[in-house]
Amino acid sequence: MTRQTRGPAGQTARLSVVLAAVTGFSFAAAAQDITVTSYGGIWEEAITECYAKEFNKRTGYKANVLIGSPAQWLSQVEANPDDPPINVIVSTQPNVLAAAEKGLYEPMTEENVPNLKDVPQFFKDAVEGHGACFDYGAFIIAYNKDTVKNPPKTTKELVERTLKGEWVLTMPSISYAISPTVLVWGFADLYGGDVNNVDPAFDVFKQLKDSGNMIAWSSVTDFLNQMSTGEADIGMYWDGRAWAFIDKGNDWLGVVAPEDEAVMTCVAMNAVKNSPPSVWEYLNIVFEPGPMSCFSDYLQYGVTNKLVTYSDKLKNRITPWDATRTGPAREIGKNTAAWIERWNKEIGH
C-alpha cells in the first residue's frame, strides 16, 4: 500500500487532488467573474480603468467589459434569463423601467449597494427607484468656431438662425436611441407642449427640414465626423463628449450651454437577475466617489454621488443637473414607437 501510494499511481492520485483543488478554486473564482457593459469609445476606457480594474483589485474577480447598446444587451439577457450572459447593464431610463418591470433586474437598494445613500433622490426617482442613475449628460450646442463667429445663446435662437440660413445645423437622427427624449419631448417642452402634446416639436422640425439647413447625425461619432469634415457648422450634442473631443486637440469646436436649459438624460446601471453576488461589489464601486470621479474625468460627464469633487477643469464644464430639463421617462418610453413612426412620416430623418 505504502509503495503504491509512493509510486506513480500515488503521484497521480495526489496530482488529481491538487488539480481538483486548483480547478475547483478556479471554478469558484470564475463563478464570481462577471460581465459588465459599456458604450463604445471613451466609455469603454473609462469603465475598464475606473470600475473593472478596481473591481478586480478589490475582489480578485474579473469584470469582462462588453461593448454594445442597451437594446442588444437586454435581448441577450431575455434570451437566457436563467443563466444570463451579462450581469450588469448600462441603460437609459425607459429601458431600466421596462427591464425592471419584466423582472430582469435584481432590486437594488442601499443594503446591497451602500453607496446609493449618497446619491440624490432625484437620480433614484429618475428610474422610479430601480437603482439610480450614475452619470448624466446635458444636450448642449456645439459649433465650429471657424464658421460660427457669434454662436446662439439659446436653443430657440439656434432654431431661428438656422431657419434664416446662417449655418448648417446637425441634429440627431430619430434612429439615435436618445432622440425621442432630446428631440421630441425636449422641443415639445421648450415650445409649450408636453409629453402628451408633441405637436410643437414636430412643427419646429418640419420648418427646419423645409429650410434645407438641417442634416442628421446617426451616432455620437457621426456628429464629430460631420463637424470635422465641414458637413455641419453647428449642432446639438452631449456636453461631456464635446469637451472630451476639444481636449484631444480640436479647439476649433466651441460649446454653449443653452440659457433656456439643456435637456438632461441620465444613465443607470443595474444587476441582472441570477448573477453572481459579486455584482453588488461592482455596483458599489460604480457609485463610490473615487471611481466615480475617475469616470467623470474620462468622460467629462456629471456623476451622481454628491460626495464627488470635480477637478478644477471639470467644475466649469459640467452642467449642473438642477439647471437642466428632464423628461418623464415612463411616458417617453410608452410613446417612443408612435413618435418614431410619426417622425418617419413627417420629418424623414
Place this chain on the structure above:
Amino acid sequence: MSNTTSATPSAPLRRTRGFAGAVSPWWILLAGAFLVFFFVAPIANNLLNTDNLATLAERNPPSFYYKKLLTDAYYLKIVGVTVALSVGVTLICVLVGYPVALYLVRYAGRWSGLVIFLLIAPLLTSIIMRTFGWRVIFARRGILNDFLLSIDMLERPIMFLNGPGSVVVGLVHVLVPFMVLSIASVLRSIDPQIEESARILGANRFQTFLRVTFPLSLDGIGTGFIIVFLLANGSFVTLLLLGGGELRTLPLLIYQQFTISRDFQFAAAMSNVLLAIAVGCLYLQLRLIRRKGVKG
C-alpha cells in the same frame, strides 16, 4: 476501381456517378436539418412572433403589423423605395460593370491579374471605411466641393451627401465588383471564334457585340443581377452613413425597431416582407434569365 480509372468513353460518367454515390443520404438529411433548424424555424418563429420582450410600448398581435405594412401608404412607399433602390443600383452596376468585365476578358491580356486585383482590393477594407471615404469626398467642405469652388463652377458648396445620389454612388462602389466578376466568368467561357465567325460573316464590331457576345453573356448578367440585387436589398450601413436618413428603406426601419422602439414584432414583420420581396424578385429574375439566357 479499375473501371473508374480506365480510359473508356463512359469513364467520366462513372466518375460522376461515383461522386453522387459518395454523398450519403445522411449528409443530405444533415444539410436539410441544418436548413430547417437555422433558416426555416427562425422564419416560422418570425412569422408567428408573439414575443413578450421588455418594453413600455403597447403590444399588438402580429396581424396588426402586417396590415399596417401592406395598407399604410407610408410603408408601401418604403417597400417601393427599397425595391426601386435595389433595382436602380443593380442596373447601374450592369452599366458600369459590363465594360470593365469585357475589357478584363478580351483586352486586358497580361494586365488582367492587375485589373482583378484592383477590383477585389476595395473588398479587403471595411465597408465602413469605404463608405466613410465617400463622406470625405462629398462633404460640404470636402474634396469635391473644394475642387468645384476652386474652378468657379460653384458659388457655394452643394450638399452632395444625405440624399439618394450619395447612397447610390456608395452602393455601386461597394457592389460593382460582384457584377464584374459574375459577367467576366461567363464572358471568359465564350469562345472568341464565335465572335470571329460573326465578323467573317459581315457583322461589324457593334453588331457582333449586340447579337453574339451580349446574348451569350446574359447568364453572367443574370447571376450578377441576383447577387447585387440581394445585397442592395438588405444594405444598411451605406444608407445610414451616406443617406443621412433622407432615403428610408426597410432595413433602416428594421434597425430602428430593434434599437430604439424594441418593437421586435414590427421588425419581424418588416423582415418577413423584405424576405418575400427578395424571394419574389429572385423568382422573377430566374424566370427572365431562363427565358432570355442561353439554352443548353
